[in-house]
Amino acid sequence: MTYELYYWPGIPGRGEFVRLALEDAGADYIDVGKRSSDKGGGAGAVSEFIHGSDLGQPHFAPPVLKAGGLVISHVANILQFLGPRLGLVPEDESARVWANGLQLTLTDFVAEIHDTHHPIGSSLYYEDQQDEAKRRARVFVQERLPKFLYYFERVLAVNAGNEAYLVGTAHSYVDLSLFQVVTGLRYAFPRAMERLEPEIPAVTALVDRVSQRPTLSAYLTSDRRLDFNQGGIFRHYPELDG
Amino acid sequence: MTYELYYWPGIPGRGEFVRLALEDAGADYIDVGKRSSDKGGGAGAVSEFIHGSDLGQPHFAPPVLKAGGLVISHVANILQFLGPRLGLVPEDESARVWANGLQLTLTDFVAEIHDTHHPIGSSLYYEDQQDEAKRRARVFVQERLPKFLYYFERVLAVNAGNEAYLVGTAHSYVDLSLFQVVTGLRYAFPRAMERLEPEIPAVTALVDRVSQRPTLSAYLTSDRRLDFNQGGIFRHYPELDG
Known part of the structure; x- marks a missing residue:
């Protein structure tokens, strides 16, 4: 199974919680937002897929994961789905x-x-x-x-x-x-x-x-891991830091 | 199965989302927060149960649902669990x-x-x-x-x-x-x-x-249904209303 992750390029954001699970497990996935637009990627492709009504299921916001015929939104929902499939949650x-x-x-x-x-x-x-x-x-x-x-x-x-x-x-x-x-x-x-x-x-x-x-640390030091920056959830403004 | 709902008394709050599912399905449940303290209920009993470490699983906040041996927190998590059991979500x-x-x-x-x-x-x-x-x-x-x-x-x-x-x-x-x-x-x-x-x-x-x-409308007009008030999520302050 090749998963497709739809999330904005350029920020770790909420998409990173999904990436960490996929990377830690060494799963096969396409990070659609990071692809060039001539390969069907980029922010436009993310937006179009998420809000499209092709499946009768428009989503409110990314991240969205496509897994075969299933399309899943919200980090907790995606991780709950991936957990058993990637060996990242106990059985019971x-x-x-x-x-x-x-x-x-x-x-x-x-x-x-x-x-x-x-x-x-x-x-x-x-x-x-x-x-x-x-x-x-x-x-x-x-x-x-x-x-x-x-x-x-x-x-x-x-x-x-x-x-x-x-x-x-x-x-x-x-x-x-x-x-x-x-x-x-x-x-x-x-x-x-x-x-x-x-x-x-x-x-x-x-x-x-x-x-x-082992697998995760290779990802964390790779070019694929996006640095925290001033466009995401976690932003460093010294005046807000206690 | 008698479910036990742990939520603050006096406000509809997030607990009401769980109550609506239980009431709509006519499920058997105890609303622990609304019980008198001499029957083991009230806010103190809710707080003690939620934060207790008896089960090795302290919860961050109510609502929490006890369903036999399972203890479940967060509205979406509880409803996802109850959905199939109460006939409130499709099978697939x-x-x-x-x-x-x-x-x-x-x-x-x-x-x-x-x-x-x-x-x-x-x-x-x-x-x-x-x-x-x-x-x-x-x-x-x-x-x-x-x-x-x-x-x-x-x-x-x-x-x-x-x-x-x-x-x-x-x-x-x-x-x-x-x-x-x-x-x-x-x-x-x-x-x-x-x-x-x-x-x-x-x-x-x-x-x-x-x-x-039918079942829900009887609940909505009963004393059990808490009115919206100025202590919950939904508060009426005219100066905030556009």
């Missing part, structure tokens, strides 16, 4: 339901991270909502950032004897997503994270472990 | 993946609706972020509200011959959730909705149809 229903719940908590966390720099609206420039962003980021750094990270630390701590993994006794797609969130937070809020990380040793150890996975 | 994988994707778009929509009155932080009073709320609500009413509602209108329009349903040819939990969102929006933004609704006739017709379902 209880673990899968737990994994999906954790992924949806990460989804909420990512939305809050995004809104630190866009608290009024995504259609406005950062510069036109900078005062509100400073205020929202202050609450985020003081309250929400520790609340979410302490939560994941606790999930790891109570996973008796398996604190290297969020779900059960093995690596899963949720570990990959937490890796991406923490890595993004280090880029966006380096001062706040430097203060917080000593208090979340299990989270930090998980991020280290994930970064050293 | 393609339809279930599509239903979950639509539900996750509603999840995002609900978060944006909430943030119109709390754009800076949930821990602050509305009155302490009213200026920012006015600005965010203006962008929401002008851009995001129509974008989301036109999207669901389009989903219905392209569901050839079945524009009464979001998923396939039958009533599903996603229809119930869209009903709840539109009903909440009518409470929170009556002026904006009065202007918009003529442009989304299929959405409006779906909401009417859902409100007339």
Whole structure:
């Protein structure tokens, strides 16, 4: 099976959570947004595919994954589908339901991270909502950032004897997503994270472990891995960093 | 199976999306938060159950559903689990993946609706972020509200011959959730909705149809159905209503 990922080129964004799973598993996939337009790729092709009504199923936003005859939108939905197929989630229903719940908590966390720099609206420039962003980021750094990270630390701590993994006794797609969130937070809020990380040793150890996975580490140092930048979810504005 | 729903008493909130599915199907369930504390209910019991580490699975926030040995958090995760068991989603994988994707778009929509009155932080009073709320609500009413509602209108329009349903040819939990969102929006933004609704006739017709379902309509007019109020996701502040 060759998967097709539809996501905007140029930013890691939400598409990167899907890429990490595909890359970690060494899956065969086409990153349509990154292809040249004369090969049927680019942002135009992404937009056309997502909003098209060919399948009777227009999607609201990317990422969207095409897997044979199935077309799937939303990161948590895509990862839930890929998990069993890529060996990135345990077999039993209880673990899968737990994994999906954790992924949806990460989804909420990512939305809050995004809104630190866009608290009024995504259609406005950062510069036109900078005062509100400073205020929202202050609450985020003081309250929400520790609340979410302490939560994941606790999930790891109570996973008796398996604190290297969020779900059960093995690596899963949720570990990959937490890796991406923490890595993004280090880029966006380096001062706040430097203060917080000593208090979340299990989270930090998980991020280290994930970064050293053989297939994934080759991807992370390749040209395919997009750097964090000022167009995505995780943006570094020093004035928002505590 | 007697399900146990753990959610804060006093507000419809995110718990109501789960209640609508249970009530529509006539399922047997205990609404733990609404029980008196001497019967093991109330907000304290909800908080204790959710954050407890008895099962090695602390949850981030309610709603949480206990279904036999399974404990499930997040609305979309709970509805995905209940859907097949309550006859509220078609059998085939393609339809279930599509239903979950639509539900996750509603999840995002609900978060944006909430943030119109709390754009800076949930821990602050509305009155302490009213200026920012006015600005965010203006962008929401002008851009995001129509974008989301036109999207669901389009989903219905392209569901050839079945524009009464979001998923396939039958009533599903996603229809119930869209009903709840539109009903909440009518409470929170009556002026904006009065202007918009003529442009989304299929959405409006779906909401009417859902409100007339026999078992559900009895619930909607019962004491169990909580009114929208100023403590939940959908709040009516006239100054935010376009």
